[in-house]
Amino acid sequence: MELRTLRYFVAVAEELHFGRAALRLHMSQPPLSRAIKQLETELGATLFDRSSAGVALTAVGALLLDEARALLEQADRVRERVAVAAGAATVTVGILGGSTDPGATRLAAAYRRRHPGVEVRVRETDLTDPTCGLRARLVDVALTRGPFDETGLTVRTLRTDPVGALLRADDPLARRDRLTLADLADRHWFQFPQGTDPSWQSYWNGGSPRQGPVVRAVQECVQAVLWNGTVGMTVLGHQPPAELAVVPLVDMAPSRVVAAWNRDDPNPLIRSLVRIAATAYRD
Secondary structure, eight states: OOHHHHHHHHHHHHHSOHHHHHHHHTSOHHHHHHHHHHHHHHHTSOOEEEETTEEEEOHHHHHHHHHHHHHHHHHHHHHHHHHHHTTOOEEEEEEETTOOOHHHHHHHHHHHHHOTTOEEEEEEEOTTOTTTTTTTTSOSEEEEEOOSOOTTEEEEEEEEEOEEEEEETTSGGGGSSOBOGGGGTTSOBOBOOTTSOHHHHHHHTTTSOOOOOBOOSHHHHHHHHHHHOOBEEEETTOOOOTTEEEEEBTTSOOEEEEEEEETTOOOHHHHHHHHHHHHHTTO
16 A cells, blocks of 8 residues: 555545545545545445435444544654654744734644654734745745645645624624624725735735725724724724724625645655644634
C-alpha cells in the first residue's frame, strides 16, 4: 500500500462521498474510484458499501481508517523531523492585519511545544490580499478568511463564524436584535481597491454590488463607519468600541476561518502547522 493511496482512502472515508473526496484531493473522481477499487483488490476486502443511498464504511473499512490515520500521522512526523534535521526549520505564516483571533495564540503555543527548533516568521497583510502573499510565495501558509480564488492552493476550513453589521451606535438599525441584507440595501458599504479578489469583495458586500469608500485595513473600515455611517462587516463576538454596535445578519453565510498553502509546496512543517491549527482554532 502506498501512502498516497491511503490518503485517498481516508478522504473518501471521512467524506463518505467520492465526489467531495475528489474535490478535497484536487483530482477528478474516476481515478479516485479506480484507486479505491485497486486497494480493495489488494486487500481482498470490501472497504465501502456502495448503494443508491450513498457510501458507508464496512467493518473492515472502519478498521483500516484507524490504522491509515495512524500511519499517515507517523509518516508526516518522519518528514517533519527530517526537514528540521536537514535545516528546513523556518515557516513563514501570513495573517490578515488587525486579526485578534485567540485561535492564533493557542496555535503559537502548541506549535512551539511540538517544534521548539522551528523559527516561525509572521507576515501581516492588509485586506486587499486574503491569501496573505501566498501567490507571490511571500509566505508558506496563510491563516486567513475565505472566500477567495483557490486555484493552485490547498484550503482547509478551521472554523466558521457568524457575522453581523457594524454600525454607529446612534444608527436606528443598531437598536434591532437582528438584520437582513435587505435592511441595508440603501446604505454605503466599504469597498476594496480595484483588483482585489472578486469573491472576497462580493462576500463582504453581502453578495451584491455596492457603493462606498475604498479601504485597505480593518481600522479604515472602523473609521469609515464612525465618520460616514458606512456599513461595516465583522464577525460576532468581537467587542467594538463604545461608539459602535454589531447587529447579527441572519441571511449572510458565516465567515470561514481557513488555512491555505500552495498545493505544490511539499514542506511537511506546513502540514504539521495546519493539523495543530485544526485543534487550536476549534477550542
